[in-house]
Amino acid sequence: MSAIALVPAAGSGSRMASATPKQYLDLLGQPLIAHTLCALLGATRLAQVAVVISPADEWWESYDWPALLGASFARLLVLRVGGDSRAESVMNGLAALPQSDAWVLVHDAARPCLRSQQVDEMITQLEYDAVGGILAVPVADTLKIASKEQSIARTTPRAGLWQAQTPQMFRQQALLAALQAALPEHVADITDEASALERLGKSPKLIMGSPWNLKVTYPQDLILAGLLLKSGAI
Numbered sequence: 001m002s003a004i005a006l007v008p009a010a011g012s013g014s015r016m017a018s019a020t021p022k023q024y025l026d027l028l029g030q031p032l033i034a035h036t037l038c039a040l041l042g043a044t045r046l047a048q049v050a051v052v053i054s055p056a057d058e059w060w061e062s063y064d065w066p067a068l069l070g071a072s073f074a075r076l077l078v079l080r081v082g083g084d085s086r087a088e089s090v091m092n093g094l095a096a097l098p099q100s101d102a103w104v105l106v107h108d109a110a111r112p113c114l115r116s117q118q119v120d121e122m123i124t125q126l127e128y129d130a131v132g133g134i135l136a137v138p139v140a141d142t143l144k145i146a147s148k149e150q151s152i153a154r155t156t157p158r159a160g161l162w163q164a165q166t167p168q169m170f171r172q173q174a175l176l177a178a179l180q181a182a183l184p185e186h187v188a189d190i191t192d193e194a195s196a197l198e199r200l201g202k203s204p205k206l207i208m209g210s211p212w213n214l215k216v217t218y219p220q221d222l223i224l225a226g227l228l229l230k231s232g233a234i
């Protein structure tokens with residue numbers, strides 16, 4: 001069974017409000033993305049990790065990646081094919097890889113607190129599945145629907161609601177075809193890989209993730225990621 005990771009890392013990090021894209025911001029003395037890549041390269045069941053950066057990326061080449069990643073650097077592939085949206089970056093990355101029916105685990109560069117062991121466990125849980133699946137966590141808070149005035153219109157039941165995380169694991173050709181069918185027309189709706197498969201009537205599995213696998217989106221998330229990684233709890 002062959003599995004590879006694909007890491008979309010071509011975003012600008014607009015919500016982080018930093019001149020440097022968030023994947024290159026300092027996290028415990030290393031660029032944030034180095035933590036993400038180390039976690040993936042530490043997964044024994046992943047044969048290769050492919051990272052998708054923007055064709056205009058000015059940062060990647062400024063780092064000594066063999067020094068940051070050690071011997072596992074040999075399993076890293078860099079694809080300068082990022083697009084205008086996350087979905088487009090993933091689609092371009094899939095198209096740039098040698099075509100096969102391998103499992104592909106798409107993981108956000110912006111989720112640096114992933115555990116390698118969770119990646120291996122996910123592959124074991126899904127490798128014989130007909131569709132694939134994603135890491136996710138059940139919603140823990142009470143959910144409110146807001147009115148235009150930002151007051152509460154109503155409370156919506158949270159039973160059965162999960163927050164999607166990454167990795168999201170699908171067969172390379174099935175995911176590529178699903179993204180090609182959805183883009184560019186439905187780009188706003190395709191905020192993760194599963195949503196492209198769902199449009200075709202598929203029902204990906206929900207695999208229990210961890211609240212520690214947070215996405216660095218706002219400045220406070222970077223602080224939290226640093227505290228989590230430093231704590232040794234991950």
Ligand SMILES: Nc1ccn([C@@H]2O[C@H](COP(=O)(O)OP(=O)(O)OP(=O)(O)O)[C@@H](O)[C@H]2O)c(=O)n1
Pocket residue numbers: 007008009010011012013014015016022023052082083084085086087089090108109110111215216217
């Ligand atoms: N055109 C894009 C947009 C996003 N991403 C990647 O998708 C992941 C998740 O996206 P998000 O957190 O939304 O990142 P940004 O788009 O960079 O952030 P923002 O939406 O705040 O601008 C990130 O690793 C990001 O680099 C990408 O590869 N190509």
Ligand SMILES: C[C@](O)(CO)[C@H](O)COP(=O)(O)O
Pocket residue numbers: 086108163164165166191192193215
């Ligand atoms: C794919 C994702 O990480 C699932 O939670 C997330 O949707 C990506 O971030 P974005 O802000 O929606 O681009």
